[in-house]
Amino acid sequence: MTTVALMGxxxxxKTTLFNQLTDSYAYVGNWTGxxxxxxxxxxxxxxxxxxxxxxxxSLNPITKDESVAINYLLENDTDIILNVTNANQLKxxxxxxxxxxxxxxxxxxxxxxxxxxxxxxxxYDIQTLEKRLGCxxxxxxxxxxxxxxxxxxxxxxxxxxEFPTANLKLDYPKEIKKELxxxxxxxxxxxxxxxKFATWLTIQFMNKNKIVRQFASHNNFKPLLEKADLFxxxxxxxxxxxxxxxxxxxxxxxxxxxxxxxSNIQMTSKIDKVVTNPILGLPIFVAIFYxxxxxxxxxxxxxxxxxxNAFLSGPISNYSxxxxxxxxxxxxxxxxxxxxxxxxxxxxxxxxxxxxxxxACISILEDSGYMARAALVTDRVMQAIGLNGKAFIPLIIGFxxxxxxxMAARTIEQPKERLITTLISPFMSCSARLPIYSLFVAxxxxxxxxxxxxxxxxxxxxxxLAMAKFYQLIFHVKENTVFIVELPQYHLPRFDIIWRGxxxxxxxxxxxxxxxxxxxxxxxxxxxxxxxxxxxxxxxKSFSAMLGQFLLPLFVPIGITSWxxxxxxxxxxxxxxxxxxxxxxxxxxxxxxxxxxxxxxLFTPISAYALLVFILLYVPxxxxxxxxxxxxxxxxxxxxxxFSSILIAYxxxxxxxxxxSLFM
Amino acid sequence: MSLLTNLIIASVIIGFAGxxxxxxxxxxxxxxxxxxxxxxxxxxxxxxxxxxxx
Numbered sequence: 047m048t049t050v051a052l053m054g055x056x057x058x059x060k061t062t063l064f065n066q067l068t069d070s071y072a073y074v075g076n077w078t079g080x081x082x083x084x085x086x087x088x089x090x091x092x093x094x095x096x097x098x099x100x101x102x103x104s105l106n107p108i109t110k111d112e113s114v115a116i117n118y119l120l121e122n123d124t125d126i127i128l129n130v131t132n133a134n135q136l137k138x139x140x141x142x143x144x145x146x147x148x149x150x151x152x153x154x155x156x157x158x159x160x161x162x163x164x165x166x167x168x169x170y171d172i173q174t175l176e177k178r179l180g181c182x183x184x185x186x187x188x189x190x191x192x193x194x195x196x197x198x199x200x201x202x203x204x205x206x207x208e209f210p211t212a213n214l215k216l217d218y219p220k221e222i223k224k225e226l227x228x229x230x231x232x233x234x235x236x237x238x239x240x241x242k243f244a245t246w247l248t249i250q251f252m253n254k255n256k257i258v259r260q261f262a263s264h265n266n267f268k269p270l271l272e273k274a275d276l277f278x279x280x281x282x283x284x285x286x287x288x289x290x291x292x293x294x295x296x297x298x299x300x301x302x303x304x305x306x307x308x309s310n311i312q313m314t315s316k317i318d319k320v321v322t323n324p325i326l327g328l329p330i331f332v333a334i335f336y337x338x339x340x341x342x343x344x345x346x347x348x349x350x351x352x353x354x355n356a357f358l359s360g361p362i363s364n365y366s367x368x369x370x371x372x373x374x375x376x377x378x379x380x381x382x383x384x385x386x387x388x389x390x391x392x393x394x395x396x397x398x399x400x401x402x403x404x405x406a407c408i409s410i411l412e413d414s415g416y417m418a419r420a421a422l423v424t425d426r427v428m429q430a431i432g433l434n435g436k437a438f439i440p441l442i443i444g445f446x447x448x449x450x451x452x453m454a455a456r457t458i459e460q461p462k463e464r465l466i467t468t469l470i471s472p473f474m475s476c477s478a479r480l481p482i483y484s485l486f487v488a489x490x491x492x493x494x495x496x497x498x499x500x501x502x503x504x505x506x507x508x509x510x511l512a513m514a515k516f517y518q519l520i521f522h523v524k525e526n527t528v529f530i531v532e533l534p535q536y537h538l539p540r541f542d543i544i545w546r547g548x549x550x551x552x553x554x555x556x557x558x559x560x561x562x563x564x565x566x567x568x569x570x571x572x573x574x575x576x577x578x579x580x581x582x583x584x585x586x587k588s589f590s591a592m593l594g595q596f597l598l599p600l601f602v603p604i605g606i607t608s609w610x611x612x613x614x615x616x617x618x619x620x621x622x623x624x625x626x627x628x629x630x631x632x633x634x635x636x637x638x639x640x641x642x643x644x645x646x647x648l649f650t651p652i653s654a655y656a657l658l659v660f661i662l663l664y665v666p667x668x669x670x671x672x673x674x675x676x677x678x679x680x681x682x683x684x685x686x687x688x689f690s691s692i693l694i695a696y697x698x699x700x701x702x703x704x705x706x707s708l709f710m
Numbered sequence: 711m712s713l714l715t716n717l718i719i720a721s722v723i724i725g726f727a728g729x730x731x732x733x734x735x736x737x738x739x740x741x742x743x744x745x746x747x748x749x750x751x752x753x754x755x756x757x758x759x760x761x762x763x764x
Contacts, residue, residue, distance in 0.1 A: 373711055374711035374712075375711055375716060375719075376711075376713070376716045378716075378720065379716045379719060379720050382720055382723060383723075387723070561730045561733075561734075562730055562731075562734050564726075564727060564730065565726075565727040565728070565729075565730035565731045565734070566731075567727075568723060568724055568726075568727035569727060569731065572724065620731065620734060621734075668734055668735065668738040669734070669737070669738050671738060672737070672738030672739055673738075675739075
């Protein structure tokens with residue numbers, strides 16, 4: 047078996063290349079920090095395994111996810127390193143390439159996004175690059191599959207021993223060379239390591255690589271450990287960096303060729319002048335989100351959803367009921383299937399059009415390159431309250447699912463900032479909450495659906511930011527890290543990438559319908575059909591009514607006067623979609639129209655809004671609680687997250703309902 | 711359909727639901743990627759690779 051390690055800077059298209067090389071699909075985004083754990087895949091009909099590692103700027107890890115890559119090199123015997131670079135940013139990308147070339151394994155450098163480079167009016171002579179770097183260099187354009195076939199053929203058809211082993215020896219300053227020789231000789235002689243590995247290890251050690259220094263201590267490499275102070279005192283790290291930079295500049299100058307015009311770069315900078323404008327940037331960001339909700343709630347999503355619902359509550363429910371009757375199913379089984387599963391699970395599935403439209407919009411924003419700008423624009427707001435714009439990326443990912451949002455927080459270097467981002471992530475409105483928003487906005491704000499949903503989303507952001515500021519003061523976070531985000535050039539979103547992104551995210555929703563939403567629906571059916579006396583025909587005597595009515599006095603001050611809503615909130619802890627399916631079951635209806643009419647009698651617009659705010663902020667779902675626990679490594683923070691969010695949700699919906707009631 | 715068949719079908723549905731809730735609780739304890747509700751390509755490939763190597 048041959049192992050190919052895919053390594054490169056963040057946002058160079060590694061994951062896209064990985065998907066194409068392995069005929070598989072892993073989540074792709076046009077921004078930093080998408081790959082946080084390594085992914086593996088094999089090239090079809092071969093024994094070649096490709097490992098996609100998180101993007102790194104150097105082998106010296108700064109963040110938790112960056113250490114995955116260096117640890118992989120130290121712990122695994124990789125056969126070939128496929129270094130993916132952004133051809134447009136070669137000067138910075140080659141800094142990592144040098145470290146990989148020094149590692150001594152065969153290296154292939156893929157100059158990805160080569161079309162973007164050509165559009166800037168520059169091109170590199172590949173032969174010159176190959177000669178200077180001493181490895182194979184291929185050009186690719188993963189987005190439209192250019193060069194992928196050649197790269198795959200190269201990997202498939204050449205045996206590993208035919209690949210030239212990288213043999214890059216930079217002309218480091220004399221004092222470094224002297225120490226390098228000394229240490230390498232001793233390591234080879236006394237510790238039985240290969241000369242190449244010893245050289246690489248020494249350079250990395252001189253370069254203050256934390257993981258390598260731990261590795262050296264662990265193996266008690268005295269020739270290195272004894273010299274650590276000298277290396278640091280003599281500032282070897284800076285000298286190594288300068289030598290590498292000079293080498294890169296010389297290499298690029300000798301390989302550079304000028305080609306045609308630079309229309310794309312001009313277009314990108316023209317668009318950026320507007321969308322990242324200090325004054326216009328934020329309103330544009332809000333407007334884009336508004337447009338997204340308009341599309342999913344008013345223009346495309348809801349009309350489709352209504353048709354699906356009419357089909358489900360009409361023909362499907364009636365036919366199922368008649369069929370079950372005809373085969374002799376008893377009333378309780380019919381109720382379980384029709385009022386429980388079809389109403390609950392089916393009811394949630396009818397929201398698929400809205401969810402898909404929203405996911406498609408998010409995918410378009412990611413693929414076009416706008417998301418990185420959104421992070422930049424929000425960075426200004428975040429800076430104003432003393433936060434880092436980098437925290438915005440996990441937060442925006444949290445719009446899809448809080449679990450992935452929290453995982454993405456690993457890209458934040460500072461442990462305290464990472465903890466803060468983890469704690470505020472659940473306040474971001476994940477897509478699972480959409481069905482319940484959709485039901486309530488259709489009932490109470492039919493003309494302003496998009497606007498109300500937008501306000502809920504932004505309220506989530508505001509609460510998240512306010513809490514972040516609060517935690518910052520409590521944890522005494524003083525140092526402010528600099529936020530660097532790479533702004534990719536804009537490109538027209540590709541249909542297949544958008545479709546795959548949308549499908550990948552929506553698939554999760556459909557799967558959940560068959561598992562946890564199904565389970566939650568059956569649970570609420572049981573609770574609403576059984577009471578202390580056994581099977582009940584009157585729902586008011588059921589367990590769910592008892593639970594809801596017991597807690598009702600607590601919820602009246604926030605405008606909730608129906609015990610059904612309270613019981614539904616409980617099942618929402620399993621997964622937020624279950625709130626909607628529980629409502630369907632508890633109100634005994636398969637039709638959204640009937641449910642909406644029932645809501646009209648139980649809520650006022652202001653109490654409905656207060657409930658939506660409560661749903662936005664109260665307890666994270668099971669999966670999110672579990673992730674908070676595993677990412678912070680403490681049960682304490684998970685429990686804290688549950689209780690603090692209930693408190694915040696209650697306080698805010700209380701204020702909204704009480705103040706709102708004064709005016710309405 | 712006899713009472714027994716009715717009861718069996720209902721029990722299967724409820725049993726499956728109970729199992730799903732149990733599974734979610736177990737997965738949530740693991741956190742991270744494992745808590746994700748669907749098996750994406752990457753996860754399946756990682757599992758396959760684990761089986762092959764282990």
